[in-house]
Amino acid sequence: MTNKEYADLLLPGVKHTWEEYEKMYPERDLPEGAMVTRYAPSPTGFVHIGALESSFLDKRFAKQSGGICYLRIEDTDQERSIENGISQIIDSLKSFNITFDEGPISETEEKGNYGPYIQTKRADIYRAYAKRLIEEDKAYASFLSKEELDEIREQQMKSKQRIGIYGRYAKDRNLSKEEVLDRINKGEKFIIRIKSPGSFFNKIKVNDLVKGTMEMPENDIDEVIIKSDGIPTYHFASVIDDHLMHTTHVIRGDEWISSLPKHIQFNEMLGFKAPKYVHYAPLTKNDNGTIRKLSKRKDPEAAVSYFTEAGVPKEAIMLYLATVCNSNFEGWLDQNPNGNIDDFKFDFKKIPSSSGTLFDLPKLYNISKNFISRLTKDEVYDRTIEYATKYDEEFKEILEKYPDYSKDIFNIEREQKKPRKDYEKFSDVKGQVWYMYDELFDKYKDEYGYDYQGVTDKEEIKNIINTYIDKYYDVKDDKDTWFNKIKDLSDELGYASNMKDYKENPDNYKGSVADVSTVIRVSLTTRSQTPDLYDILRLLGKERIKERFNLI
RNA sequence: GGCCUGUUGGUGAAGCGGUUAACACAUUGCCCUCUCAAGGCAACAUUCAUGGGUUCAAGUCCCAUACAGGUCACCA
Numbered sequence: 001m002t003n004k005e006y007a008d009l010l011l012p013g014v015k016h017t018w019e020e021y022e023k024m025y026p027e028r029d030l031p032e033g034a035m036v037t038r039y040a041p042s043p044t045g046f047v048h049i050g051a052l053e054s055s056f057l058d059k060r061f062a063k064q065s066g067g068i069c070y071l072r073i074e075d076t077d078q079e080r081s082i083e084n085g086i087s088q089i090i091d092s093l094k095s096f097n098i099t100f101d102e103g104p105i106s107e108t109e110e111k112g113n114y115g116p117y118i119q120t121k122r123a124d125i126y127r128a129y130a131k132r133l134i135e136e137d138k139a140y141a142s143f144l145s146k147e148e149l150d151e152i153r154e155q156q157m158k159s160k161q162r163i164g165i166y167g168r169y170a171k172d173r174n175l176s177k178e179e180v181l182d183r184i185n186k187g188e189k190f191i192i193r194i195k196s197p198g199s200f201f202n203k204i205k206v207n208d209l210v211k212g213t214m215e216m217p218e219n220d221i222d223e224v225i226i227k228s229d230g231i232p233t234y235h236f237a238s239v240i241d242d243h244l245m246h247t248t249h250v251i252r253g254d255e256w257i258s259s260l261p262k263h264i265q266f267n268e269m270l271g272f273k274a275p276k277y278v279h280y281a282p283l284t285k286n287d288n289g290t291i292r293k294l295s296k297r298k299d300p301e302a303a304v305s306y307f308t309e310a311g312v313p314k315e316a317i318m319l320y321l322a323t324v325c326n327s328n329f330e331g332w333l334d335q336n337p338n339g340n341i342d343d344f345k346f347d348f349k350k351i352p353s354s355s356g357t358l359f360d361l362p363k364l365y366n367i368s369k370n371f372i373s374r375l376t377k378d379e380v381y382d383r384t385i386e387y388a389t390k391y392d393e394e395f396k397e398i399l400e401k402y403p404d405y406s407k408d409i410f411n412i413e414r415e416q417k418k419p420r421k422d423y424e425k426f427s428d429v430k431g432q433v434w435y436m437y438d439e440l441f442d443k444y445k446d447e448y449g450y451d452y453q454g455v456t457d458k459e460e461i462k463n464i465i466n467t468y469i470d471k472y473y474d475v476k477d478d479k480d481t482w483f484n485k486i487k488d489l490s491d492e493l494g495y496a497s498n499m500k501d502y503k504e505n506p507d508n509y510k511g512s513v514a515d516v517s518t519v520i521r522v523s524l525t526t527r528s529q530t531p532d533l534y535d536i537l538r539l540l541g542k543e544r545i546k547e548r549f550n551l552i
Numbered sequence: 553g554g555c556c557u558g559u560u561g562g563u564g565a566a567g568c569g570g571u572u573a574a575c576a577c578a579u580u581g582c583c584c585u586c587u588c589a590a591g592g593c594a595a596c597a598u599u600c601a602u603g604g605g606u607u608c609a610a611g612u613c614c615c616a617u618a619c620a621g622g623u624c625a626c627c628a
Contacts, residue, residue: 042628077627146626153625162554163624191626200555216556227626234628258556258623281558284621291621323576327565330576352565354558356621363564363577373590413589422589432589453587486586499586517586529588 006177007134009184010141010192011127011226018132021125025114025244034067036248039093039100040238042074043085047092047304048296049359050253050282053321055098057251057280060346062101067248071103072241073118076231086118092304096314114245119237126232129240129270130192130225138197138269139225141180141190142172164221166196173222192226198265206260209249209278209348219261239263243272254279255293278348283324284356294359301359311387311426316368323367324357326350337374365424373421377411380429384410387426395430398437405539409436412535420531435525436539441548451528454515464493464519465549475542479534490516524548 016024028036039055062069071090075081087107093099102112110117133139144152144165156163172180173195184190198218206214225236232240242250257279267274283294285301294302301307307317318341323330326346333339372380381403388396399406410433413420423429434440455461471492472485487497494510496502502512521533524545530536537545 040628044628074628080627142626144626149625157553160553193626211557214556217554221624224626229626231626233626238628253622254557255622256628260556279557281621286563293622324564327576330564331566334576354565354621356558357565358563360564360577366577369589418590420589480585483586490586512586514586521587527588531588533586 001177003135003137006181007131009181010134010190011131014127014131015124016128018128021128021244025246028068028246030068031066033065034248035062035065036068036070036246037062037251038070038072038242038245038247040072040074040241041089042077042080043082043089044080045082045085045088046296047089048294048302049304049317049321050294050302051089052093052096052098052304052317053280053283053325054251054253055093056096056318056321057278057325057346057351059098059100060342061249061251061278061348063342064345068101070112070114070245071100071117072245073104074234074238075118075120076227076234076237078120078229078231096304096318119241120231122237122241123231125244126237126240127226127230130232130236133194133225133269134192137195139192139194140173140175140222141184142170142193142222142224143183143188143190144172145189162200165193166200166220166222170195170222189228191224191228193222193224194266194269196220196222196265197269198261204261204264206264207277208257208260209276210280210351210353211254211257212353214257214260216261219265221262223262235259235262235266239266239270239272242275243267243270247275249278250275251278251280253282255282278351280325280351281354281356283359285359291356291358293356301361307364307425309391311391311428312364312368312424313371313383313426316364316371319367319371320364322346323363324352327352369421369424372423372425373414373419375414377407377414380410380414380423381407384426384429388430391427392430394440398439402437405436408539409433412531412539422531432531435527435530436536438544441526445526448526450522450526452522453518453528454511455519461519461523462552464489464516465523465552467493468520469546469549473537473542473545475538482534482537486517486520487513523552 030036037058039058041051041055059069061067073086073089075085084107086104090104090106102110102114103117104110116122130139142165149165152165152169153163156169170193172193180190196219198220200217200220202218203215204218206216208214223235224233226232241247260277263277264274266272284291285294285299287298296302304317308314319333322341322344323333326344328350329341329344329346332344336343375383381399385396385399388399422432430440434444452461455464468486468489472489474481474485477485490497490513493516495516496509496512499512499514502509517533518528521530521536522528524536524540540548
């Protein structure tokens with residue numbers, strides 16, 4: 001029996017030979033230096049912040065080099081794949097403006113000439129290459145059962161040996177063809193393992209564009225390449241796909257580093273030119289003293305939805321990720337405050353090579369705050385409505401009822417060189433402006449209560465606001481005039497109109513302009529801290545000012 | 553336990569043999585036309601995990617130790 005006949009018996013029904021597949025995936029026609037990258041997730045559920053980082057990096061490096069970034073779905077683990085997992089990934093990434101040149105575009109459709117881009121649809125391809133390995137006597141059928149495997153592992157652990165199927169533990173390695181076929185005919189289940197040519201005592205140099213050159217032992221483990229369900233393992237499938245799809249750079253989390261010898265070996269055994277590898281450190285979290293990777297099960301902030309639900313703009317999340325990926329990005333952004341991330345040139349060498357980057361929430365919020373401060377009033381209005389539509393129906397209705405008025409409110413100290421920075425996220429907005437709307441003011445004023453500071457005597461408060469409205473208030477005043485009047489009011493009532501004077505001789509006065517303004521401010525808004533009082537008075541208008549004063 | 557990687561302030565980090573050890577966030581203090589927000593100024597690592605070595609000179613090179621993270625599946 002020839003090797004070819006034997007391979008046919010082990011893996012029957014393969015439609016094409018590997019040579020045919022090679023022809024079906026011709027070299028890509030791309031300019032010199034263009035990278036082909038891929039984002040290759042498993043469709044196991046919601047989008048993790050790490051997935052966002054990973055896909056972002058894949059896309060940026062491809063695009064800035066004039067290359068291609070494709071999406072490939074690694075669903076070889078049937079048990080973990082979930083319903084609609086693919087469209088979930090596509091849709092979430094799309095909402096962050098991450099789209100792909102090739103790959104699935106929905107659960108059932110895809111684009112690009114190097115597909116299919118879903119691994120379970122490529123089973124025939126992997127089997128063709130596995131057949132080739134069998135023919136070349138580089139792979140074999142293994143009958144080791146789960147129990148036997150467990151036993152071997154236990155034994156190895158007990159005797160402190162390396163764990164895995166290698167050397168004398170690879171006991172089906174030298175089974176004759178006849179024995180193998182005989183056992184198959186008896187109905188025994190089998191899998192395909194490679195016949196690893198490596199030795200643990202041989203060191204190989206592996207190169208990584210972030211970590212540099214590392215020395216690691218060769219892989220000597222007879223890795224599984226085809227599982228008993230006929231589906232390949234991740235390692236085998238991804239090496240073949242990266243080759244056929246002509247991937248130039250594999251960018252992934254550094255948890256993959258230890259698989260490098262394996263991947264390099266697979267490439268060699270199959271005669272492929274290995275892509276370049278880029279391993280970056282994943283986002284971590286300090287969990288009561290222990291630092292670990294952000295976990296989607298344990299950490300709510302690992303899900304990007306955690307931030308979008310809080311109203312952190314997606315752009316801010318991307319800006320944060322960009323600073324994590326290349327720390328010099330922050331300085332660049334400082335120089336180009338309105339710059340687009342896509343204009344920044346990312347560098348592999350600037351990717352942190354440490355063993356993890358702590359996820360820094362205050363930093364994210366700071367970036368977010370700065371981002372929101374740079375938006376126009378219209379943008380803030382639209383985005384706040386967008387947010388409120390999902391999370392705050394009451395506020396949404398108010399905003400839609402008073403569009404122009406709302407925009408005026410959002411424009412207080414905005415659209416200028418050094419804009420006001422008081423919203424970290426869109427969920428902050430309502431808490432800062434509710435008192436500007438009568439409906440909300442009526443509803444919440446008692447709940448929050450009037451926060452008088454300094455001057456708390458009821459009669460004195462009445463005195464201040466009555467004097468102000470009767471003698472000094474004039475809608476037509478500009479800001480300087482307005483403030484001079486506040487000063488006059490202060491003088492009249494025995495408060496220092498000049499802060500310096502007051503600080504030097506506090507005993508000469510009942511208080512200062514600050515106290516007078518605070519009384520007016522609190523009487524109108526209940527809050528002792530608000531944006532500019534002049535703007536608030538201006539927007540509230542005479543009628544409302546009077547009404548609110550009358551409530552006191 | 554084996555194999556990899558890493559260790560610079562509260563955090564993220566720059567640094568690539570000679571610098572006062574950048575910068576950003578956070579914190580604290582002061583200043584600033586009414587409170588906030590912002591802004592300005594300042595403070596915050598006598599020291600780069602520890603111990604050796606190389607060198608005129610070391611965070612930067614070498615060795616050892618400690619600690620941390622990753623990984624050792626018919627999961628990706």
